[in-house]
Amino acid sequence: MNSIERISVNDQKALLQKKLDDRTNLNLVTNSNHKNAKENQVIAFDLCKGDLKDIKAAAQAFCYWSDNFVWIEDPEGEDISDKKIPFLLWDFQEKAAEEIIDAIVNGYDLPIEKSRKLGLSWLVISIFVWGWHFHGWNLLVGSQKKENVYKAGNTKALLIKALFLCENLPEWMLPPLREKKDYADLILRHPKHGASLAGESNNTNFGRSDRRKAILFDEFASWEQTEKAAWQSCSAATKCRIPLSTPNTRGTNCHFFTITKHAHKENLPILKLHWTLHPIFSEGLYFDEAGLPRSPWYDKECKRSSPQEVAQEIDINYEASMAGKVYGGFSIEDNVVEDLEYNPNLPLYVAWDFGLDATAIIWLQPDIRTGNLNIIDEYQGHGNDGIGGDNIMHYIDIVQSKPYKAAVHYGDPQSGENRSLAAGTSNANLLRKSGIIFRSKRTRIDNRLAAARNIIDKLRVSETCSLSIEMFVSWQFIKQKTGNTSVPRPAHNEFSHLGEAFSYFAFNYGLKKQKIKRTKKRYISLSGVNI
Numbered sequence: 001m002n003s004i005e006r007i008s009v010n011d012q013k014a015l016l017q018k019k020l021d022d023r024t025n026l027n028l029v030t031n032s033n034h035k036n037a038k039e040n041q042v043i044a045f046d047l048c049k050g051d052l053k054d055i056k057a058a059a060q061a062f063c064y065w066s067d068n069f070v071w072i073e074d075p076e077g078e079d080i081s082d083k084k085i086p087f088l089l090w091d092f093q094e095k096a097a098e099e100i101i102d103a104i105v106n107g108y109d110l111p112i113e114k115s116r117k118l119g120l121s122w123l124v125i126s127i128f129v130w131g132w133h134f135h136g137w138n139l140l141v142g143s144q145k146k147e148n149v150y151k152a153g154n155t156k157a158l159l160i161k162a163l164f165l166c167e168n169l170p171e172w173m174l175p176p177l178r179e180k181k182d183y184a185d186l187i188l189r190h191p192k193h194g195a196s197l198a199g200e201s202n203n204t205n206f207g208r209s210d211r212r213k214a215i216l217f218d219e220f221a222s223w224e225q226t227e228k229a230a231w232q233s234c235s236a237a238t239k240c241r242i243p244l245s246t247p248n249t250r251g252t253n254c255h256f257f258t259i260t261k262h263a264h265k266e267n268l269p270i271l272k273l274h275w276t277l278h279p280i281f282s283e284g285l286y287f288d289e290a291g292l293p294r295s296p297w298y299d300k301e302c303k304r305s306s307p308q309e310v311a312q313e314i315d316i317n318y319e320a321s322m323a324g325k326v327y328g329g330f331s332i333e334d335n336v337v338e339d340l341e342y343n344p345n346l347p348l349y350v351a352w353d354f355g356l357d358a359t360a361i362i363w364l365q366p367d368i369r370t371g372n373l374n375i376i377d378e379y380q381g382h383g384n385d386g387i388g389g390d391n392i393m394h395y396i397d398i399v400q401s402k403p404y405k406a407a408v409h410y411g412d413p414q415s416g417e418n419r420s421l422a423a424g425t426s427n428a429n430l431l432r433k434s435g436i437i438f439r440s441k442r443t444r445i446d447n448r449l450a451a452a453r454n455i456i457d458k459l460r461v462s463e464t465c466s467l468s469i470e471m472f473v474s475w476q477f478i479k480q481k482t483g484n485t486s487v488p489r490p491a492h493n494e495f496s497h498l499g500e501a502f503s504y505f506a507f508n509y510g511l512k513k514q515k516i517k518r519t520k521k522r523y524i525s526l527s528g529v530n531i
Contacts, residue, residue, distance in 0.1 A: 409439065
């Protein structure tokens, strides 16, 4: 594990002031109005470029370039004039930059765990632009959504950050980039040597297009469903993968945690950048009775944020950030299984949950021999996709198309009585005509969820069931107001229909097992035979 030591607040501030003075002086002597501007510009360009054969010298060159010529955008600036600020690096950012440049040049993966507001996304993007411009690196940046990769006006978008850096460099250092020719949707091409700085959103084939010097996975803990496939698909495309993230509500149930845990366990390169390294956040640093660091800034953040938000955004605490999970006992490491397929020798159950916005179906097989409960298949249709919605015939076709034997069906016994707008008759009638009869007993949602949580330790989910895995990882209870003593309810969102379907199965399957057990006990009592 790569360790970065904190320096004093006063030393940090002194360094920052010196950098600001040096930047002012350098910009004066490289300004076109200066009599020796051309010569000074050549010298400055070479100092910014550095020599990649010496990592320390290369890192110093990057820091020189950032401190003297790079501008970034501060979204928290009070007015327009405050939003554009010089990127004067703090001491911890300089040390992190050297580690990142070393990983890129020498070709190894470098996971980065961080507290929020440390400027790490800007730092990595700046390093990428520096390597792209001065050394011709071909690079790729990725995020969980396309709008966080490239979208005009979105200052969080990675390539918008890169474009902002380029547009604010002096023209003698980098000629202006031309729209459509030098930059377009999801790519920047260097106007002189043609190197590319490309962007892509999360998908199973992420980064497979061509070779890259390095690939950034920004806020990797937030990538859903295909993050493992995206990570693995890049192994042949680059020697340097940089997953960068704070923990989020998925806690330990994300591939980012798996990567960082492996790095810590095997003593592989990893950076952990805690809020205490920041000179402003750590001013007035003290330690509480438990020996944990605090400061006036930290105390203020604790007052304006929930304990869960503090855990994930500031403390880099994966376990605490999982508070509020509906299925908190679920673990990708323990519950997700490769090569889990349909077994014709095991009983089959199908769990449903109907809705106007989405309808979800899960196929499950209990294995009496091992005591495990296997989720082997899934389907979810959406009301706005023009296919699913309330069209019950679509879901009947999906079930009947599966190469599985007849199953026992569980679901909401009332929703099946709603009329199908598409078919003109009740869903229940259409289901019965197709041989699908629901054998469910109705109960409160908290009873269903309790039954579901009781069998999580026996649950095995096929890795192909990415929607169900994400539901178990991400579905949360609605945050209750202070003083509210009512039973917490789970959020209605993209995960709720799969979560409800599983709860219908869990409750009714539990009742069936109890009935079988009672029947068996009566049989033993009447016969007098112990089996």
